[in-house]
């Protein structure tokens with residue numbers, strides 16, 4: 001039996017979107033491939049509210065995170081972490097011999113503008129990474145206030161991880177001054193895993209030009225130059241199957257309407273937050289709680305593994321806490337094409353099991 005997924009990725013994919021993955025192949029050096037890629041770029045620019053170049057990567061989101069920190073750090077990266085995926089940026093830096101410092105918040109707390117100001121005022125850094133939506137703790141960072149600080153430092157390349165939030169909540173890339181905004185297909189976009197997407201600013205291009213060793217497959221400058229020179233084509237063979245599905249799914253997203261889509265995510269989040277506060281407690285402060293997933297403090301000491309097993313028998317699946325937060329928290333995702341009535345259905349079912 002297929003379990004209805006309330007996990008923070010991969011999410012359920014609508015059958016009509018999955019079907020697009022089975023579109024017959026075309027040559028990746030054909031005019032049709034350029035048309036497909038241009039079409040995706042234009043739609044992604046609209047979804048990201050940006051005029052910057054859109055780049056696709058046949059990797060999951062981590063690939064573009066690695067490419068970004070390696071390709072664009074000239075001096076030193078300031079990595080702000082509010083959980084496991086923030087720390088990943090630091091691991092990527094260390095693994096690529098990129099100088100970087102890690103600034104961690106207490107679990108469940110956001111990155112504050114003050115922390116960013118304090119680090120950047122040292123003048124040691126030329127690249128910053130921020131996790132917009134931390135999938136382990138369920139914290140959505142106050143990105144507007146953070147971006148106001150970053151804007152005071154024009155040398156900074158601003159990398160934003162929106163892997164688990166883009167397409168579920170508004171991220172105005174140009175207004176925030178984000179240079180590299182990264183997302184994955186398997187979360188709020190509502191597609192199968194296997195492709196990542198980023199925006200890439202002129203500032204990021206100029207920064208990368210000053211970095212000698214940018215790797216090869218994830219060298220974002222070479223990707224950028226190739227796309228520009230070869231009419232939106234890619235240096236290596238991209239996952240055309242994902243691209244067909246993405247192009248189609250973006251049409252669906254605009255047909256729903258961006259404001260409606262963000263509102264639906266907010267509404268689902270509010271329902272889960274109200275329920276969590278009634279039955280358990282929220283892990284982050286409500287002010288910083290994510291609109292795409294909710295991390296719930298296991299105040300009743302229930303066995304989350306057992307609950308999930310029972311839910312599984314009824315055809316549903318939620319997530320245990322991530323890493324150290326396992327059993328201490330659990331997570332309910334409400335993203336992608338999940339609907340308000342489905343979230344209510346799940347919560348009613350959990351009420352009968354706890």
Ligand code: PMP
Pocket residue numbers: 009060061062063085131133134135161163164184
């Ligand atoms: N950042 C965040 C916030 C994530 O949730 C994830 C995946 N769970 C990643 C990065 C890594 O993305 P991917 O699995 O697509 O490589």
